[in-house]
Amino acid sequence: MSQNNKTPHNKNQATFILDGKTIPFTEGQTIIQAAMASGEYIPHLCFNPEFKPHGSCKICTVTANGRQAASCTQQTQADMVVESNTKPINDERRALLQMLFVEGNHFCPSCEKSGDCQLQATAYELNMMSPHFDHFSPDRPLDSSHAEYLLDYNRCILCSLCARASSDVDGKNVFSLAGRGIKTHLIVNAKSGKLADTDFTGDDKAAHVCPVGVIIKKRVGFAVPIGKRSFDEHPISATPHPKVRDV
Amino acid sequence: MLSQDNTHSDYLDSILSRHQHNTHNLLQMLREAQEHYGYIHSEAIDYLAQQLQSPRSMIEGVASFYSLLYLQPQGDYRVLFSDNITDRMLGNIDLMESMCGQLWVEVGKVSEDGLVSINTTSCTGMCDQGPAVLINNIAINHLTQDRINSLCELIRERVPLSGWPLEFFAIEDNIYKKDILLDSNFKSGSALAEVLKRSSEETLQEIKTSKLRGRGGAGYLTGSKWEFCRIAVSEQHYVVCNADEGEPGTFKDRVLLNTYADMVFEGMTICAHVINAKKGFIYLRGEYRYLLDHLNAILQRRRQQGLLGNNIFGHANFNFDIEIHLGAGAYICGEESALIESLEGKRGTPRNRPPFPVTSGYLNQPTVVNNVETFCAASLIGLHGGAWYADVGIETSSGTKILSVSGDCARPGLYEYPFGVTVAQVLADCGAKNTQAVQISGPSGICIAANEFERRIAFDDLPTAGAFMVFDESRDMFEVARNFVHFFKHESCGFCTPCRVGTSLLSNMMNKLANGHGSPYDFTEIEKLNVLLLSTSHCGLGHSACNPVLDTIAKFRPAYDKRLTHKEYIPAFDLDYALSQARQMTGRDDTGAHLERIHVSK
Numbered sequence: 065m066s067q068n069n070k071t072p073h074n075k076n077q078a079t080f081i082l083d084g085k086t087i088p089f090t091e092g093q094t095i096i097q098a099a100m101a102s103g104e105y106i107p108h109l110c111f112n113p114e115f116k117p118h119g120s121c122k123i124c125t126v127t128a129n130g131r132q133a134a135s136c137t138q139q140t141q142a143d144m145v146v147e148s149n150t151k152p153i154n155d156e157r158r159a160l161l162q163m164l165f166v167e168g169n170h171f172c173p174s175c176e177k178s179g180d181c182q183l184q185a186t187a188y189e190l191n192m193m194s195p196h197f198d199h200f201s202p203d204r205p206l207d208s209s210h211a212e213y214l215l216d217y218n219r220c221i222l223c224s225l226c227a228r229a230s231s232d233v234d235g236k237n238v239f240s241l242a243g244r245g246i247k248t249h250l251i252v253n254a255k256s257g258k259l260a261d262t263d264f265t266g267d268d269k270a271a272h273v274c275p276v277g278v279i280i281k282k283r284v285g286f287a288v289p290i291g292k293r294s295f296d297e298h299p300i301s302a303t304p305h306p307k308v309r310d311v
Numbered sequence: 312m313l314s315q316d317n318t319h320s321d322y323l324d325s326i327l328s329r330h331q332h333n334t335h336n337l338l339q340m341l342r343e344a345q346e347h348y349g350y351i352h353s354e355a356i357d358y359l360a361q362q363l364q365s366p367r368s369m370i371e372g373v374a375s376f377y378s379l380l381y382l383q384p385q386g387d388y389r390v391l392f393s394d395n396i397t398d399r400m401l402g403n404i405d406l407m408e409s410m411c412g413q414l415w416v417e418v419g420k421v422s423e424d425g426l427v428s429i430n431t432t433s434c435t436g437m438c439d440q441g442p443a444v445l446i447n448n449i450a451i452n453h454l455t456q457d458r459i460n461s462l463c464e465l466i467r468e469r470v471p472l473s474g475w476p477l478e479f480f481a482i483e484d485n486i487y488k489k490d491i492l493l494d495s496n497f498k499s500g501s502a503l504a505e506v507l508k509r510s511s512e513e514t515l516q517e518i519k520t521s522k523l524r525g526r527g528g529a530g531y532l533t534g535s536k537w538e539f540c541r542i543a544v545s546e547q548h549y550v551v552c553n554a555d556e557g558e559p560g561t562f563k564d565r566v567l568l569n570t571y572a573d574m575v576f577e578g579m580t581i582c583a584h585v586i587n588a589k590k591g592f593i594y595l596r597g598e599y600r601y602l603l604d605h606l607n608a609i610l611q612r613r614r615q616q617g618l619l620g621n622n623i624f625g626h627a628n629f630n631f632d633i634e635i636h637l638g639a640g641a642y643i644c645g646e647e648s649a650l651i652e653s654l655e656g657k658r659g660t661p662r663n664r665p666p667f668p669v670t671s672g673y674l675n676q677p678t679v680v681n682n683v684e685t686f687c688a689a690s691l692i693g694l695h696g697g698a699w700y701a702d703v704g705i706e707t708s709s710g711t712k713i714l715s716v717s718g719d720c721a722r723p724g725l726y727e728y729p730f731g732v733t734v735a736q737v738l739a740d741c742g743a744k745n746t747q748a749v750q751i752s753g754p755s756g757i758c759i760a761a762n763e764f765e766r767r768i769a770f771d772d773l774p775t776a777g778a779f780m781v782f783d784e785s786r787d788m789f790e791v792a793r794n795f796v797h798f799f800k801h802e803s804c805g806f807c808t809p810c811r812v813g814t815s816l817l818s819n820m821m822n823k824l825a826n827g828h829g830s831p832y833d834f835t836e837i838e839k840l841n842v843l844l845l846s847t848s849h850c851g852l853g854h855s856a857c858n859p860v861l862d863t864i865a866k867f868r869p870a871y872d873k874r875l876t877h878k879e880y881i882p883a884f885d886l887d888y889a890l891s892q893a894r895q896m897t898g899r900d901d902t903g904a905h906l907e908r909i910h911v912s913k
Contacts, residue, residue, distance in 0.1 A: 119663050120807050122847045132846045137663045159843050163812035197816055198883055222805070237366035241658070241805075242375040244641070246815045248805030253368035255357060 080144040095135035095146055096124050105301040106148050107157055107186050109164075109275050110223035111136040112305065115232065121164070121223055123157050123186065154190055161187050162196045167246070169201065169218035170276075176285035177277030179293025183221060184276075185300035204249070209260035213271065214280045220250050221276055230270035238264045250278070319358045322347045327362050334363050335674070337656030341374050342597070342639055349389065349447070350381035376658040376804075378432065379448070379597045379640030386421045386428035388466045393443040395434035395559040396794040397717045397780060403442035406459050407431070413463040427466055433642060433798055434559035435598045438717035438780070439485045439724045447472060448600045451479050482601075484566045485724025488740060490711045491703060492574075492687055493727045499573040500618050502693035506581050507624050515541065515585045518689065520697025522709040527553055527645075527682030528752060528776035533689065536679055539669040541586045543677035550582045550591035550631075551673065551680045553650055557596055557642035558753035559798060560778030563713040564683040566725055568595070568602050571687060572609045576633060578686025580618065581693045582679055583631040590632060592673070594650050597639040606635055642802035646850055647672075647680040649804065660806045661850040684713055684777070704730035708769040716741045718781035726779075728768065735764040737779060745784045748867070753778035754795035755855035758788075758862035788867035789874060792859040793821040799856035810853030813844045817856065823883040824874040832880040834871065838864070 077088045082099055089098035094117055096106050108124040111117055119137035126135040126148045135148070147153065164183060172178050207215040227239040227250075238259075242251040254261035264270070271279055290296070294306040326343045330336035340359065345351050351374055360367040374380045381389075392398070392407045407418065411429055416422040419430050437443035440452040444462075449472060451462070458479070465475055486493055506514050519534030540548060552575060556564040567575060579591045595602065610633055613619045623629045636654055638644050644653045648662035651672050672678025681689075688710055692700045701709045708730035714737060717723045721742025728737070738746055750758050751768075752775035759766060759773070766772050782791060800814040820837050823829060841857030848854050864871055887906045894904050 117663075119849065122808050122849070125847050134849075139665075156843055156847055159839075160808050160847065163808055163816070167812045198819065200815070221808075222811075237368060240366070240368035240372040242368070242372045243805065244376045244378070244658075245801065245803040245805045246811055248811060251368050251371060253366045255353060255367065 078142045080140050080142065080146060082146045083149050089140040093140050095126060095128060095133075095138050095140050095144075097136075098140050099135070099148075100304070105304060106135050107189060107300075108136060108304070109182055109186060109221060110225065112225055112273060112275075115225065115228050115273075118224060118228070121160070121221065123160055125153060125156060125160075127153065158187075158190045158192050159196070161190060161192050162194075164221050165192075165195045166197045166199045167202070168220060169199075169204065171218075175219070175277050176280055177219070179288075179290050179296045180306075181277055181295075182275035182300060182304075183219075185295035188295070189300050200246075207252075207257075207259050208282075209256075209258040210264065211260070212266050212282055213259060213264070214282055215252070215259055216278055216280060217250060219277045222248055222250070223275060225273040225275065226250070226270045226279060229273045230264075230268060233269040236263055236268065236270070238262045238268070238270055319352065319355045323355060323358050323362070327359075332363060333656075334365055335654075335656045337363070337365075337370065337373055338377070338639060338653060339636060339656075341370070341380055342637055345380055349385050349387065350383060353382070356382075373656065373658055377597070377639035377641050378801075384421065384425065386416075386426055387469070388427045389445075389447050390427060390429045390462075390466075391432040391435075391445040392430070393433075393435040393437060393441060393445070394431035394794075395438055395441070395798075396791050397438040397560065398434070398442045399790075399794060400718065400786070401442045401454075403454070406442055406454050406456065409456065410459050410463055413460070414466060426469070432598075432640065433557065433801060436556055436562040436565050436596070437482070438560055438562060438715065440483055441717075445598060448597070449480060450482060450598070450601060452482065480601075482565075482569070483724075484570055485722075486566065486727075487716075487722050487724045488726040488728065490727040490729060491691060491700075492684075492711055492713065493571070493725070495574070495691060497571065497574045497577075497690065497694075499577065499613065500616060500624075502574075502577050502690040503580060503618060503624055506584060506693040507626055507629075511541075511585050511587070514581065514693065517692055517697035518585070521688075521692045521700035522697075523685065523688050523692060523700065524708065524770060525682055526684035526688065526712070526776065528558075528755075528774070530770045530774050533681065533685055536669055536681070537582060537585050539667075540677045540679045543670045545676050547590070547674070547676045548583075548586045548588040549673045549676055549678040550579050550586065550588045550633075551647075551650070551654065551668075551678055552579055552591065552593045552683060552686055553645065553647065553680055554599070554683050555594050555596045555638050555642075555645040555650060556599070556683070557645045557802075558755065558776055558778055559795070560715060560717055560750065560753045560780040561776060562715045562717075563725055563777045565599055565602070567683050567687055567713075568599070568606060572606055573613070574687040574690040575683055576610065576613060576686075577618070577693070578681075578689035579633060580623065580631055581689050582681070582686065584629060586677070586679055588679075589630055590634070592654055593633060593635045594644065594654055595635055595637050596644075597637050600637060603635060603637065610635070641804075642798075643804045643850075643852055646852065649850070650680065651678065658804075660804050661852075682776070705767075705769060707771040712768055712775065713777055714768070714775070714779040715777045716779045716781065719743060719746065719783035719786070720781045730769050731767050733765050733767055734759065734773070737768070738764065738781065741781070743781045743783070746781055747784045747786060748782045748788060748791075750778065750780040750782070750791070750859075751775050753780075754798055754859050755851065756858065758791075758859060758866060760866040787870055788863045789821075789824070789870040792863040793818075793825060795859035796821050796856070799852065803852060803856070807847075807849035807853065809844050809847040810849065810856065813840055813848075813853065814856050816840060817844070817860070819883065821860070824871070826883075826885065826888075827874070827876055828881055828883055828885065829874045830877040830880050831875055834864075834875060 110121040117136040119134045124135045204217040230238040421428040442454040523533040524530045621630045641659045644659040649659040653659040668678045713727045800818040803814045805811040
C-alpha cells in the first residue's frame, strides 16, 4: 500500500473533492490512483497500483461531476467532484460483486485463499449478505499439472491481472483471456492447456497478483490459519494490497 | 488425421506471406486458415504462433472471440440459421427443426458422420428476404419447407456448394424508394474530380457546411470528426469504413456495397484527401464474405482508373489505397474502438476512452471511422457541394436516411427519405397494416407504439442507424424483447462485469417469465438490473442491452403482466424440467416419468 500522505499539500497543487475531502493529484493520475496515494479507499478488484488500469470489473465505479465512471480509468481533473462512499453507489458495487460470485464457483469456507481474498474481503466491506442472483454453477475444471502451483479456474473473476503481469513484467504471456461474453475464460500458453507445459514458475510476478484464489501455491494452503490472515486482521479498506506472505 | 507440422505449412505459408507475417492481420490469417479445413486446427495455431513469434494463447484468445471462427471440427456443411426476430416471425425455428430431423443432428452439434452442423447465429442482414441461412458462410434466403427439403437432399448427397442451383444464392437489393443517394447515378471519379479542384481545406468546409452527421447511429458531425483527425499531428492518418453492419434489422450497407460501392470508396478517398491519409480499411462483417471478390474487383478497377494508388487523378503526393478486412461474427466490432482493436488483429474489446480514434485510433494513429452510408453522402457532397446537401432534410438533420424496412409489411426493403419523414409515412409506403409497434434502429434503438407514429426520423426525434422493424397486432412484444435480450447476451464481449454477467442474468429472467415462473418480484428484479447495466457498463452494448425491455415494459405492459402468473416469488428451478434429460435418455415420457408440479399456477 502506498505511503500515507499526511503532509498538507501546497496551494498550487491541483486538487479534487472525494466525498467532501480535498485530494491532491498530479497530471495523468486517475481518480483511484490519486485517492490511494492519499490513503483513501475506493473498492476495486481488477485495479492494482503496480499495473496499468484495466477498467473491467467496474467495482470502483464512482460519480465524477455527476457522471458515473470507473475511477481506475477516469482521469482526474481539477476541482472535480467525486462521490464514492454513498448508498446508491455501494448498492451498485454490491450487485456487481454478487454477479461475480454467481458467475463462478466461490466456496469461501473451503478455499485456501479465504481471509486473503480481495473478492471475499470486498464483499465483507460492502456488507454483502447473500449472492442474491441464481448461481450459474459453471463447469470449470482444475489444473493441478504444475509441480508447484495449482490453477482453480472456479474462482476466476477475469480481472486479467495475471495476464498483464505475465506479459508486462515477466515477458512470458503465460495467461490470456479466451472466449467471449459469459463464456470468457482464462487460458494458459500451451497446446495441452496445462500450466505444466508453460514456462510459468513461482518466481513470476504472475504467480503473486491473483486477487482471488485461482493461482495457488501447493502444500502451503493453510500454513497461516484462518483467523490470522491479512483481511482477518484489518479490513480491506485499511490495507487493500497487503504484502504477499512468503510461505 | 493431421499430425505433421508441414501439413499446415502447405497452406499457412502462403497466407502468412500474403499478410507479411504481420500480427495486425491475425484475424484475416485465421479466417483464411479456417477456409482450409472448415475449422482452425490446433496444430495450425502452433504453426502460426511459431511463425509470428507470438504466444499461442494470444492467438487462441483471438480465434475464440469470434463466433464464425471454430477451434473444433465442424460439419462439412456448416449451417447457421439467422435468428433475428424477423426470421423468427417467418418461421425459422420450425425450418431449422425440420432440417435437424431430416439430417439427424441436434442444434449446436455436429452430426455423427461429420457431414453437417446446424446452429443459430445473430441476424445475417437479410431481414427483407428471410428466413435466411448461412451455409459455409454463403447466404441462402427465402427459406421455405420446399427449399429446406432441397438443401437437405443436396447435403445428404454431398453435392459441393458450387454445384447447387444458382437461384438459391440470389440476393436481392429490394430498393423501393430512392432519393438523392440511391437515385444519383453516380459515376466513379466524378466527385473526386470536383474535390480536387478545391483545396482539402475547402472540401472540409463543404462537409461542415453540409451539416452531415454520421449514419451509423451516434450522429456525430462528420465535418468535426474529420477536422479533429486532420489537425491531430502524427506520422500516419487512417480512414476506416465501418461495414460491420451487425445491428439486427439493418441491411442497407449490404445493398450500398453491392450496388453503390464506387460511392463508398470515393467518399473514403475524399476523406483521405482531407485528413491526409495514405491508407484506408473497409471492415466488412464476416456474414458479407460473399461481397469480398466483388469489392476487390471494384478496388482493382479504381486503381486502373487512377482513382486509387499513387498520384490519384494525377495529383502529385495524393496517394491512397484501400484494403478490405473481414470480421468474423462479432456485433461488438461495430463499436468503433472495438472495430479498431479487431482491425489490429486482436479481440474486439472496446477501448477505454478518451483518447478517441480521431487522435488515437488504428495503431494509435489519428483515424476517422465512418459508416458506409456516411461515405456515400460525402461523395454526394463532394460532387454537389455542402449547401446543396444541407438544403435536403430538416434543420437539425440534413440530407437523407436510408431505412432497412422489415417485419410485418407487404414490401420489405430499402427506403430512402429526406430526414423528417414520419413513421406513419414509412408504414404506409411499405404496406404495413394493423401495426402495433416499430423497432427503430434495432435492439439498441427504441421501440415505439401506435400513438407515436407521427414522430419523425431525425436526430432530435427518432435517430436511427437504419433498422425499421414492423410488428403487427398479432405479435407478442414480450417475445420480441426476449429475442433482443438473447442477442445482447450472445454478443456481449465479456470485458466488463455488468454486461458479461448482467446480460446473462437478464436473459435468464426473461426465460423464467416465458416459462411461467414469473411473479411481480421478478419484474422488479429486471428493472433493477436494467438500471445497473445502464449506469456501470463499459460501452454502448451494455447500456443499450436494457432498451428493448425498458421500452416494452413501458409501452406494452400487458405482454409482461400476463406472464406474472404467481403473486409470490417462486424459484426459476423446475424439478420436473430438470428430469427432462433423464426422460430423453431413457426414452420415457409417461406420467410416471414426471413429477407433480410443485408450484401450481395461481
